Amino acid sequence: MSAPYILQLNQIEVIYDQVILAVKNVSLAVRQGSIVALLGANGAGKSTTLKAIAGLVRAEIGEVVQGRIYYQGLDITHAAAADLVNQGLVQVLEGRHCFPHLTVEENLYSGAFARKPRAVELNQALERIYHYFPRLLKLRKNQAGYTSGGEQQMVAIGRALMANPKLVLLDEPSMGLAPLMVEEIFQIVHQLNQEEKVSFLLSEQNATVALQYAHYGYIIENGRVAAEGETKVLSVRDDLQSLYLGL
């Protein structure tokens, strides 16, 4: 595995409301075509790190005050979310955040508009999502707010894929889902990664499943990287098991 890095974070520090230091010193990197896991307890700073990358911390009155973020070699530390989406970097937010009053299909559509596709391209993109998530096809006319948690997670991921991303930031995809549904979601992530070479940076509390599917992992504690390594190695390190991973 020595593909070039698609994403690099150099010692970034993120502050909310000008006083709350949520991420103190995080450096990490994602190789093109890989799946990288971000593990850690509640409040460790996983979501903040992801939102900093996607240009979304500003919407919550947060700011990257130190360090640099590079995407495909370009400095995107202060880039706007919309520009990043256009360059193929999309985030799936923690808690799914579907548009509840839009239908499943409208939710999916909304993910593609940023790249201004022609009608034909739009429908091809939609076909692709239904290929990966056949379950959504039956629900396409339903309001997203009334679908199940697992289905909403599929809508959220599908919506992100509509942008034709190269790198997807997935924030706690397993949150609140039954084990079978978690497997199903991770299977699709695996498939997208294998077949379409989409890279993933995903945050998880469920270390077991994350380590099983990811290639590389970082453990975040109190806004810092506490440990990192190949997932094969991380999952057998005794010192990490009880301390961070709850395995």
Place this chain on the structure above:
Amino acid sequence: MDFFLEVLTGGLLAGVMYSLVAIGFVLIYKASGVFNFAQGAMVLFAALTFVSLWEHGIPFWGAFVMTLLSMLALAWGVERVVLRPLVNRPPITLFMATLGLSYVIEGLAQLLWGSQVHGLELGISDEPLEVGGMLVSQFDLFAAGVAGVLVLILSLLFNKTRIGITLRAVADDQLAALAVGIRLERIWMIVWAVAGFVGLVAGLLWGARLGVQFSLSLVVLKALPVLIIGGFTSVGGAIVGGLIIGASEKLAEIYLGPLIGGGIENWFPYVLALLFLLVRPSGIFGERAIERV
């Protein structure tokens, strides 16, 4: 009975005029959560601009398009100068900003066009029309027709176009909208422009009825009870709310007036709205949050 029907019909039609103003509020409230107090000033600004251009000899549609362009410019300015710097501030801050904005817009209108009262004659006869044995105002019928067309256009815009899906997405969840690459500033500008267009239509109809003058901006006050009854988030609700207010204030005036004294029309809508607040705070059509996870 016939008399009752006549009063009812007259009231319903008059109510449509309230709906027109309320729709402008709903658009902006839905997309940005801002209660835009300046909607009334926008109605005035549009009417005054139109009537002044028209009086300068510019033909109807020319004046209409030019006024529309000036509403677009206004939307652009508001987004740049007011909304963008105040992004992420609490709703009350934005509300106060629109309160200030309403005076700025009124002042601007006055500066540009002066402060005298203009008559606006749209060429619709005031002769009452006989429909099925009832006397109905032609002007009210026309206004109702215009409102109908406007609602049709808006619902096509909202349900069948990319912009419409995007606008509804922003209304649902701003953070998620940002995450899929929607530029909120652009959306706000579009929404204010559409609200400006609605304001223009409302301004022409109200202006034709009352004359174009500064009290026109007070129609916002009539829109409030409409919004409370119909809900702040539904265009359909604004229509139904307007109809309810229009009909009930006329009926109250005719049937309760003799009992409690005249002038009920002026305060009855607010009492009705208060009752609604007690029973159904989100209005008839107000979107309740979908509480499922």
